[in-house]
Amino acid sequence: GEDVEQSLFLSVREGDSSVINCTYTDSSSTYLYWYKQEPGAGLQLLTYIFSNMDMKQDQRLTVLLNKKDKHLSLRIADTQTGDSAIYFCARGGDSGAGSYQLTFGKGTKLSVIP
């Protein structure tokens, strides 16, 4: 299977919460990241979590990490139409020579219905 897996699509109504899930296979990663990509644009770093943390909250964003199950999630509260984008999960910060490299999932396209 893929190193970092995400579901490809998610559709929510404006004002609801969105939860985007990610699973990974390599437990040596030190950091896990969430990026947002709007159409035709580069990736914007939303947040990251250190692997010894369970949760990180930043305004409308909540990241949950279950290290035992190798499961990461991004919750967006009060989802707005401007949140419509592709969201990428990535892992990185591995020890040794690979520490610089990030491994990305294929992205989850979030569609927000007005």
Next chain:
Amino acid sequence: DGGITQSPKYLFRKEGQNVTLSCEQNLNHDAMYWYRQDPGQGLRLIYYSQIVNDFQKGDIAEGYSVSREKKESFPLTVTSAQKNPTAFYLCASSFSGSPYEQYFGPGTRLTVT
């Protein structure tokens, strides 16, 4: 304003021609990266450089070349040996220490016909 610039936004080339994509950063980052993005494929690492005058191949380096003569610049050349060069190319940079946050440029869409 600090950031990463990529030029041009759109690039068109004929098959068999080499083409060079520009990437410049003024964030004082040590490391720079090139990714390729295809629909439904996520991002795949082409090359990365941790320091000036040094670079390493990523997962899909065949048909590409890079140079890192200055800290601020990391140009990518797509050669005629690249079998399927049409794609969206993204450049990124980061500091060399943790948490290795990578910041991305706006991308260049290359179309080869």
